[in-house]
Amino acid sequence: MEISLNEISLTTLFFAAIFTNNILLTNFLGLCPHIALSRDLKSSLGLGAAVVFVTTSTSVLNHLLYYHILIPLHLEHFRFVLFIIVIASFVQLVEMIIDRYFPRLYIMLGIFLPLITVNCAILGISLFMVIRDYSLAQAMVYGAGSGIGWMLAITLVASIRDKIQSTANLPRGLEGPGITLIITGLLSLAFMAFSGMIQIQ
Amino acid sequence: MITGILLISVLTALLALLLEIAYKYIANYGEVQVTINNEKTFEVTGGSPLLSTLMQQAIFLPSACGGKGTCGYCKVKIHEGGGPVMPTETPYLSTEELAQDVRLSCQVKVKTAMQITIPDELFNVREYRIKVDHIEQLTPLIKGLHLNILQPEEGISFVPGQYVQLQVPPYKLSSTPEFRAYSIASSINEPKYIDLIIARMEGGIVSGYIHDLLKEGEELIARGPFGDFHLLTSERDILFIATGSGLAPFIAMLYQIENENIQRKTTLIFGTKRPENLYYSDLLSGFMKRLPDFTFIPVLSRVEEQDSWTGEQGRVTDLINRYIPDNNAVDVHICGLPIMVQSCLDILATRGVPLEQIVYDKFE
Numbered sequence: 191m192e193i194s195l196n197e198i199s200l201t202t203l204f205f206a207a208i209f210t211n212n213i214l215l216t217n218f219l220g221l222c223p224h225i226a227l228s229r230d231l232k233s234s235l236g237l238g239a240a241v242v243f244v245t246t247s248t249s250v251l252n253h254l255l256y257y258h259i260l261i262p263l264h265l266e267h268f269r270f271v272l273f274i275i276v277i278a279s280f281v282q283l284v285e286m287i288i289d290r291y292f293p294r295l296y297i298m299l300g301i302f303l304p305l306i307t308v309n310c311a312i313l314g315i316s317l318f319m320v321i322r323d324y325s326l327a328q329a330m331v332y333g334a335g336s337g338i339g340w341m342l343a344i345t346l347v348a349s350i351r352d353k354i355q356s357t358a359n360l361p362r363g364l365e366g367p368g369i370t371l372i373i374t375g376l377l378s379l380a381f382m383a384f385s386g387m388i389q390i391q
Numbered sequence: 392m393i394t395g396i397l398l399i400s401v402l403t404a405l406l407a408l409l410l411e412i413a414y415k416y417i418a419n420y421g422e423v424q425v426t427i428n429n430e431k432t433f434e435v436t437g438g439s440p441l442l443s444t445l446m447q448q449a450i451f452l453p454s455a456c457g458g459k460g461t462c463g464y465c466k467v468k469i470h471e472g473g474g475p476v477m478p479t480e481t482p483y484l485s486t487e488e489l490a491q492d493v494r495l496s497c498q499v500k501v502k503t504a505m506q507i508t509i510p511d512e513l514f515n516v517r518e519y520r521i522k523v524d525h526i527e528q529l530t531p532l533i534k535g536l537h538l539n540i541l542q543p544e545e546g547i548s549f550v551p552g553q554y555v556q557l558q559v560p561p562y563k564l565s566s567t568p569e570f571r572a573y574s575i576a577s578s579i580n581e582p583k584y585i586d587l588i589i590a591r592m593e594g595g596i597v598s599g600y601i602h603d604l605l606k607e608g609e610e611l612i613a614r615g616p617f618g619d620f621h622l623l624t625s626e627r628d629i630l631f632i633a634t635g636s637g638l639a640p641f642i643a644m645l646y647q648i649e650n651e652n653i654q655r656k657t658t659l660i661f662g663t664k665r666p667e668n669l670y671y672s673d674l675l676s677g678f679m680k681r682l683p684d685f686t687f688i689p690v691l692s693r694v695e696e697q698d699s700w701t702g703e704q705g706r707v708t709d710l711i712n713r714y715i716p717d718n719n720a721v722d723v724h725i726c727g728l729p730i731m732v733q734s735c736l737d738i739l740a741t742r743g744v745p746l747e748q749i750v751y752d753k754f755e
Contacts, residue, residue: 226461233478265395272402279406286417289500297475 207335220311234348238341249333458497472505529670546582551643555615576639578646623722637727662707725751
């Protein structure tokens with residue numbers, strides 16, 4: 191059954207964003223920080239948390255700007271530029287604030303912020319929200335869900351890499367990015383099993 | 392069309408303004424002090440990573456990735472003010488390094504006063520603008536350069552035995568500036584002047600320039616000091632073995648022995664081919680007079696009848712055994728061509744001189 195987009199319940203959208211439409215494993219967005227930082231679980235949790243925060247906030251911000259400024263002025267074609275500068279400045283501002291006032295949080299989350307300024311998953315989420323005509327609430331839920339989905343994917347890969355590191359004897363050439371791409375590919379196949387459950391695009 | 396441009400410009404300007412304000416008030420850590428090796432304190436503007444902050448003070452730590460936290464080369468010890476270790480650093484630090492306060496300087500921001508330790512050789516590496524004060528033809532194939540350091544004002548601070556990289560401008564043998572390492576052959580008491588001993592190498596670009604084109608008064612670039620060749624500290628006797636331009640670091644060390652009033656029995660064996668290849672005779676006989684127990688032993692390998700040479704004949708390797716006491720209580724310092732250094736090391740190994748009593752510098 192095809193559900194009309196605007197009628198998707200928030201709960202459905204949330205879980206769809208995590209599982210059936212996982213931004214990393216089905217759309218392959220945000221791969222570079224994923225490959226670089228999935229080498230240990232703690233770092234990937236920190237990075238994941240930062241991504242969740244940024245995707246949620248920027249999809250809301252971009253939704254507001256898009257529907258209240260760009261559409262009324264018929265300037266939709268500027269959305270790429272606008273989204274990018276909004277994401278970049280937001281990330282920078284948040285980083286500064288956390289760095290100064292929440293040193294403990296900064297260690298866990300803040301240092302990853304510069305790494306995700308240019309994470310394509312975040313721009314992708316803002317663009318999907320426009321293409322799929324989400325309402326403000328939907329945009330927020332979709333942003334949060336996608337961020338959590340990305341976090342899920344990177345922590346899964348990090349845990350598997352951790353396990354492999356301690357048990358398996360990898361050929362040298364496969365270490366690092368090589369094995370990460372293989373693991374990600376297999377996980378992606380596994381996530382395809384979810385795809386029939388809900389259709390949101 | 393105009394509205395679009397205006398809107399984007401206005402929005403960008405607003406965001407820039409917001410960030411600028413935030414930068415000024417939130418990210419402003421003021422002036423903080425960074426103390427390096429308990430020796431030097433710099434007043435720096437806080438808020439930037441340590442790596443780039445040190446760079447502004449002309450202290451260059453190695454870094455291949457340019458401060459992105461991916462190469463792990465820019466390690467320093469931060470004793471105070473580094474804050475907790477970040478997850479971006481842990482992949483590059485071993486357990487021992489973590490215990491020793493080793494951190495990645497590109498990931499640690501300078502926010503409060505810091506106490507750090509960096510390797511001495513990095514702390515002191517500088518670029519110098521130097522002027523050729525005078526050139527001396529020491530032997531047909533060796534020139535002595537007396538150089539005046541113009542910049543930085545305070546001159547150079549080095550450990551006797553260390554070398555500088557001397558850079559010569561492009562000329563017909565090379566289209567780019569080239570540099571080579573030369574040991575400093577002068578006293579650390581004269582930081583504004585350094586002496587270098589430069590042997591002409593077959594087809595050498597830098598030595599060729601120095602021997603054929605370099606004029607007194609010319610300005611050059613040098614960097615340094617580098618290297619860990621140094622005078623071993625102990626109560627044992629000192630033996631220096633040199634050939635060719637390998638005399639240079641020992642001149643600096645002889646000044647050190649004189650300055651620090653070191654009373655150890657010191658012997659310098661210098662090997663070369665013919666009497667006309669000997670140089671610095673006056674300087675060395677000066678040391679013989681001033682130092683309490685110093686002997687200079689030149690040894691020639693190609694003596695002819697008419698030379699009326701009464702000194703030692705042969706190679707340095709023929710003489711070593713005689714100057715190693717039976718209990719091996721001697722610190723051996725060797726400097727010269729790799730083949731000579733290797734032959735000496737072989738002899739010392741046969742004699743059973745412990746490795747920690749031997750240092751060498753191969754001139755290649």
